[in-house]
Amino acid sequence: xxxxxxxxxxxxxxxxxxxxxxxxxxxxxxxxxxxxxxxxxxxxxxxxxxxxxxxxxxxxxxxxxxxxxxxxxxxxxxxxxxxxxxxxxxxxxxxxxxxxxxxxxxxxxxxxxxxxxxxxxxxxxxxxxxxxxxxxxxxxxxxxxxxxxxxxxxxxx
Amino acid sequence: xxxxxxxxxxxxxxxxxxxxxxxxxxxxxxxxxxxxxxxxxxxxxxxxxxxxxxxxxxxxxxxxxxxxxxxxxxxxxxxxxxxxxxxxxxxxxxxxxxxxxxxxxxxxxxxxxxxxxxxxxxxxxxxxxxxxxxxxxxxxxxxxxxxxxxxxxxxxxxxxxxxxxxxxxxxxxxxxxxxxxxxxxxxxxxxxxxxxxxxxxxxxxxxxxxxxxxxxxxxxxxxxxxxxxxxxxxxxxxxxxxxxxxxxxxxxxxxxxxxxxxxxxxxxxxxxxxxxxxxxxxxxxxxxxxxxxxxxxxxxxxxxxxxxxxxxxxxxxxxxxxxxxxxxxxxxxxxxxxxxxxxxxxxxxxxxxxxxxxxxxxxxxxxxxxxxxxxxxxxxxxx
Numbered sequence: 001x002x003x004x005x006x007x008x009x010x011x012x013x014x015x016x017x018x019x020x021x022x023x024x025x026x027x028x029x030x031x032x033x034x035x036x037x038x039x040x041x042x043x044x045x046x047x048x049x050x051x052x053x054x055x056x057x058x059x060x061x062x063x064x065x066x067x068x069x070x071x072x073x074x075x076x077x078x079x080x081x082x083x084x085x086x087x088x089x090x091x092x093x094x095x096x097x098x099x100x101x102x103x104x105x106x107x108x109x110x111x112x113x114x115x116x117x118x119x120x121x122x123x124x125x126x127x128x129x130x131x132x133x134x135x136x137x138x139x140x141x142x143x144x145x146x147x148x149x150x151x152x153x154x155x156x157x
Numbered sequence: 158x159x160x161x162x163x164x165x166x167x168x169x170x171x172x173x174x175x176x177x178x179x180x181x182x183x184x185x186x187x188x189x190x191x192x193x194x195x196x197x198x199x200x201x202x203x204x205x206x207x208x209x210x211x212x213x214x215x216x217x218x219x220x221x222x223x224x225x226x227x228x229x230x231x232x233x234x235x236x237x238x239x240x241x242x243x244x245x246x247x248x249x250x251x252x253x254x255x256x257x258x259x260x261x262x263x264x265x266x267x268x269x270x271x272x273x274x275x276x277x278x279x280x281x282x283x284x285x286x287x288x289x290x291x292x293x294x295x296x297x298x299x300x301x302x303x304x305x306x307x308x309x310x311x312x313x314x315x316x317x318x319x320x321x322x323x324x325x326x327x328x329x330x331x332x333x334x335x336x337x338x339x340x341x342x343x344x345x346x347x348x349x350x351x352x353x354x355x356x357x358x359x360x361x362x363x364x365x366x367x368x369x370x371x372x373x374x375x376x377x378x379x380x381x382x383x384x385x386x387x388x389x390x391x392x393x394x395x396x397x398x399x400x401x402x403x404x405x406x407x408x409x410x411x412x413x414x415x416x417x418x419x420x421x422x423x424x425x426x427x428x429x430x431x432x433x434x435x436x437x438x439x440x441x442x443x444x445x446x447x448x449x450x451x452x453x454x455x456x457x458x459x460x461x462x463x464x465x466x467x468x469x470x471x472x473x474x475x476x477x478x479x480x481x482x483x484x485x486x487x488x489x490x491x492x493x494x495x496x497x498x499x500x501x502x503x504x505x506x507x508x509x510x511x512x513x514x515x516x517x518x519x520x521x522x523x524x525x526x527x528x529x530x531x532x533x534x535x536x537x538x539x540x
Contacts, residue, residue, distance in 0.1 A: 039533045136331065136529035142370035143323065144534060 014052045016066065022046040023070050027078040030148035035141055075148075191215075191283050193293040193317070194524025196325065196517075197309070198222055199261045199359030200383060200409075201483070202275070203520035206283035209528065216283050219516050220245035222358075224271040224278075225255030244278045249406070263359040263380045264298035265305040272312045280316050292535055293317040294523040296325040299362040299376035310538055319535035323526055326353040326364030327371055329481045331522030333511050350470055351477040352462055354455065354494075355519070356484020358383040361451070363458050365466055367474075374465065377458040383483050386447045387412055393443035401431050401438075415440065417488035418448035448487055456497055463503070475503055481511035481518050 022045055029038035050067065054060050189208070196203040199222060206216035225248030227241050235254060236243070243251055260272035280291055295309060306322050313320055330347045338344040347353070348366055355362045361382045365375040391408045394401055403411075407429070415425055423441035430436070459478070466474050475498070480491055491508040498506035511518055 043533065136526055137531050137534065139327075139370045140321065140323070140526065140530055140534050146370065146372060 014049045019049055020070050020074060022049060024074040024078060027075045031078050031082050033145055035145050188288060190290045190292060192524060192527040193283055193291060194520040194527055195279065195293050196296045196519035196523060198357050199264055201516065203517050204279050204282060205520045205524045207524065218282060221249055222259060222261055223248045224258045224260060224274050225251060227255050242274055244275060261359060264357065265301065266308040266312060269308065269312055276312055276316045290318045292319040292527060294321045294323055294527040296328045296519045296523055297322045298360045299324045299326055299364055299378040300373050314538045319537055321526065321530055321535060323523065324376060325519045326355045326362045326376065327366060328519045328522030328526065329353050329355050330366045331525050332518030333479060345477050347477060347479060350473050351479055352474055354480045356382050356480065356482040358483065361455055361484065363462055365462050367466065367470060377462060379454055379458060381454045386451055389447040389450055390443055393446060397443060398438055403429060416444055416448055418452050419489045419493045421445040452493055472504060475506040478506060478508045479511050480508060481515050485510045485515045
């Protein structure tokens, strides 16, 4: 039986759910205080996907309008998830300290994992960082990161 | 209309036969870029502009934030060039012949059409050819909400190609900062540890600036500033001199010339024209009452921010409290605030005035930010 080389498969058409996934990724990276990585995805994979959509015949204005709508929805979804994570973090921390790992026996039909339950990683707080006095661009990075961070995660000075 | 921001697709990644996503003003066709630092104030706006890669300032203008729409029936030749819309000083000079509109109130856009016209006027000032790409850093009040930001973006759509909205007190700190003295041992860098009080027409904004971009908790915006003082002074005048007929514009002039804070000084005699006749009126108490309300509104926020600062930084912070904006011209404001802090037990506070360039510091800081901003920090406006 001949297995086709991967390059012989036709490229999968870009779907709006893929666009949404990439938008969600951008929003999540911003939420985690990684604006540079977010821009990398935005200008890279997301831009490529949008270009592919337009090249395939989708109207550019329609794409722009849909993108705006999707970004707004995904930003809200990520922000809500961040708030939920913040609320759950203390509870998960309490659970983690009280959880006892079950012993694993080789060959047991119903082996249980020895890995203790891990708390959900906390959403990174945006802390204004001290830097070289002349670095205005880094101040702007901080400002843009703050704009994409829900109020619950911001430093209370 | 909702707005959003999206980085424009890199020209190299866009197929040549595909329209860019926001094709209102294609970037690739523009011969040059103009960077703009824009302090969009309630009463006065300041615009600085220059080319990237230089420190030259090609345009520097302070413009009253006023738009005048010429009334119907005005005879030809009354208005220079028979213009239909006037801006700034020209609008004020011809106020009898125009419908005067203030685009902003309390620091945010109140009349969108007039705001758009004003922004278009600014664009024409900095780029008469109309062909340059305009990148503008626009000052906004501290803690301006999402709606206020979106209103500015919406007005700027199709006029500025890229924008960055940055809180005004932080821009003031950048503007006041002497770049030639950064790092010198005796230099109190305002960006490293200071508290700025920017008193404008619509808002008084206070901001802790301590080496990083201020968080919302480091900033307080009070919707009480020059315009509110004008209102109080006008009421005092009406109470003391009924039927005085003085316009708000005239009252503002009186405030700007004679305004002060602190104990009442009498007599403060002001010559005004009422009903065509010259009168000398005494305004010592009225001016003091109006100005001291500002102190009463600002002072609690000042102490709140001081106490929010990390304890190890407060002593140095108290040496670097800077008042800027039009309100810095109120006589005695630095001394009164300093005395109040001293009387309340704060250790050796020093309140300073920003200096003679008080009208320009926000715009100076905005232009510095425009020159320093990286490509991926600029926000492209989508319709």
